[in-house]
Amino acid sequence: MLIKIPKSWQLSESDATPENIYKERRRFMKGTAAVITGGIAGSLLGRDAFAAWVRGEKLPNVVQSQYTTDEELTPYDDVTQYNNFYEFGTNKGDPYDNALDFKTKPWTVEIAGEVNNPGIYDVEDLLRPHQMEHRIYRHRCVETWSMVVPWVGVTLADIIKRLEPTSRAKYIAFETLHDPKQMPGQNRNVLQWPYVEGLRMDEAMNPLTLLATGVYGEVMPPQNGAPIRLIIPWKYGFKGIKSIVKITFTEKEPPTSWNVSAPREYGFYANVNPEVSHPRWSQAKERRIGSFFKQPTLMFNGYGEDVAHLYSGMDLAKYF
Amino acid sequence: MSTNVDTMNRLSFSMPYRAKWWLMFGLMAAPLAWLIGSALTGGLGANPIEAINRFLGDWALRILLVTLAVTPLKLMFGLTWPVRMRRMLGLWAFAYVALHITNYVAIDQFFDWGDIWRDILKRKFITAGFVAFLIISALAATSWNGAIKRMGVQAWKRLHKLVYWAGVLGCLHYIWMVKADLREPLIHIAILAVLLGVRVYHNLRVYYA
Numbered sequence: 001m002l003i004k005i006p007k008s009w010q011l012s013e014s015d016a017t018p019e020n021i022y023k024e025r026r027r028f029m030k031g032t033a034a035v036i037t038g039g040i041a042g043s044l045l046g047r048d049a050f051a052a053w054v055r056g057e058k059l060p061n062v063v064q065s066q067y068t069t070d071e072e073l074t075p076y077d078d079v080t081q082y083n084n085f086y087e088f089g090t091n092k093g094d095p096y097d098n099a100l101d102f103k104t105k106p107w108t109v110e111i112a113g114e115v116n117n118p119g120i121y122d123v124e125d126l127l128r129p130h131q132m133e134h135r136i137y138r139h140r141c142v143e144t145w146s147m148v149v150p151w152v153g154v155t156l157a158d159i160i161k162r163l164e165p166t167s168r169a170k171y172i173a174f175e176t177l178h179d180p181k182q183m184p185g186q187n188r189n190v191l192q193w194p195y196v197e198g199l200r201m202d203e204a205m206n207p208l209t210l211l212a213t214g215v216y217g218e219v220m221p222p223q224n225g226a227p228i229r230l231i232i233p234w235k236y237g238f239k240g241i242k243s244i245v246k247i248t249f250t251e252k253e254p255p256t257s258w259n260v261s262a263p264r265e266y267g268f269y270a271n272v273n274p275e276v277s278h279p280r281w282s283q284a285k286e287r288r289i290g291s292f293f294k295q296p297t298l299m300f301n302g303y304g305e306d307v308a309h310l311y312s313g314m315d316l317a318k319y320f
Numbered sequence: 321m322s323t324n325v326d327t328m329n330r331l332s333f334s335m336p337y338r339a340k341w342w343l344m345f346g347l348m349a350a351p352l353a354w355l356i357g358s359a360l361t362g363g364l365g366a367n368p369i370e371a372i373n374r375f376l377g378d379w380a381l382r383i384l385l386v387t388l389a390v391t392p393l394k395l396m397f398g399l400t401w402p403v404r405m406r407r408m409l410g411l412w413a414f415a416y417v418a419l420h421i422t423n424y425v426a427i428d429q430f431f432d433w434g435d436i437w438r439d440i441l442k443r444k445f446i447t448a449g450f451v452a453f454l455i456i457s458a459l460a461a462t463s464w465n466g467a468i469k470r471m472g473v474q475a476w477k478r479l480h481k482l483v484y485w486a487g488v489l490g491c492l493h494y495i496w497m498v499k500a501d502l503r504e505p506l507i508h509i510a511i512l513a514v515l516l517g518v519r520v521y522h523n524l525r526v527y528y529a
């Protein structure tokens with residue numbers, strides 16, 4: 001069997017990777033055709049022909065974060081072609097195949113609930129005032145595989161502070177776009193659509209929690225949850241809700257999609273915990289994508305120093 | 321019934337039995353050849369071990385269902401050539417099951433017998449797969465002609481009736497394993513239900529005739 005060895009990757013701004021465009025010829029051709037025909041049709045119809053994602057667009061003004069790791073990065077192709085994003089299909093390759101033409105521009109996010117600055121924000125306006133950072137996080141899926149991913153995003157806490165939640169805001173709820181025309185997976189009720197997720201306010205305010213908009217220094221491809229998605233590195237991947245269109249500040253714990261689907265298997269907290277098994281498999285070990293052997297899973301995915309205090313005194317087997 | 325038989329005989333390949341046997345043998349070997357080819361060329365994606373496990377599990381169950389289709393084909397269409405190659409089909413099902421489990425033991429768990437045993441006892445989808453594996457192994461071990469003589473035809477037949485349970489447990493193993501999307505396991509269960517239904521219908525007709 002062939003085990004892929006990740007190539008090393010540097011974070012320098014000059015490190016554009018157009019060679020990948022040629023490697024992905026099918027997609028490149030499709031993209032080019034879309035731009036050309038879209039440009040013509042768009043000029044006739046007055047529609048934005050460049051709304052679809054194109055590979056290789058660097059994100060400007062990104063600084064290096066203190067949150068990083070020297071573990072080997074998971075290769076770009078694996079990060080962007082092995083995804084759980086049921087809105088585009090339930091196989092890991094489906095999002096890559098079906099999300100190519102997903103429209104991420106323009107994109108608005110509704111801010112609602114217990115907050116002083118509610119409204120409908122263009123995603124760029126929501127992010128622009130804040131510093132974008134390169135952060136390298138471990139990513140642990142509840143299915144026992146893991147990756148190391150260089151995300152680009154802004155600290156969620158910064159945005160929350162600007163939106164000024166009221167004193168009644170104890171939780172924060174997120175919602176993914178519901179658009180079966182663009183998201184073919186939503187034509188079947190595998191989960192209840194739209195996908196919803198939530199955090200306790202102190203979890204959302206933790207500096208590790210990231211609203212990501214890019215990977216590998218570039219604009220995030222749709223299959224990874226463009227244009228913005230949540231990253232909570234000490235929780236299982238499914239908490240990291242993708243393609244967010246609504247953020248609501250609430251007093252009560254909001255429903256979360258996998259918990260609604262299988263309450264015995266997926267809790268609200270979903271903290272990475274090697275000692276609490278999923279009912280159908282152990283969580284003690286994980287396979288890093290690209291590795292042959294499994295490795296032990298770390299409590300809170302190795303982020304205990306930053307987050308363990310959030311759960312002091314809680315029975316994590318009960319609040320799993 | 322007779323028109324069915326006529327049509328099937330006309331449609332059935334006018335091919336010597338040996339050629340049919342080799343054709344079916346090749347069809348059963350093809351998925352394995354594809355898997356080996358893909359593994360050697362790095363075509364199994366980001367998580368090849370998971371891909372291999374799923375691919376082998378899928379084909380183990382599919383070929384088990386093919387084997388279970390042999391009797392319904394005879395009952396409904398009077399086809400007899402599949403019956404003659406049933407042993408070959410069943411042994412292919414065993415081969416895919418054995419490879420699926422070897423992959424799980426040797427590569428996925430890397431001979432961590434403690435974890436493997438805990439899986440078998442604690443996870444009901446693995447328990448179901450394990451029992452199905454025991455059944456299929458027993459059938460493979462007694463698939464040679466001498467075994468029929470030694471065991472006696474009646475006992476041998478009784479043992480080999482367990483293949484239905486292997487099919488049921490294989491399907492349970494699949495549906496209990498899935499996270500949320502039940503479509504594929506339900507398709508397999510529907511096919512199994514039809515195959516078993518044909519037999520039940522036939523037995524009832526014989527019984528009340």
Ligand code: HEM
Pocket residue numbers: 370373374375376377378379380381384417420421424446449450451452453456486490493494497
């Ligand atoms: C000791 C016996 C067995 C063990 C330990 C075992 C183990 C597994 C495991 C761990 C998976 C999950 C793979 C994943 O989550 O990616 C799986 C899936 C599967 N297994 Fe087994 N298995 C056993 C026996 C069988 C048998 C006897 C059959 C068929 C007759 C079978 C058919 C399948 C199928 C169809 C799947 C689903 C593949 C998919 O998702 O497409 N397994 N098995």
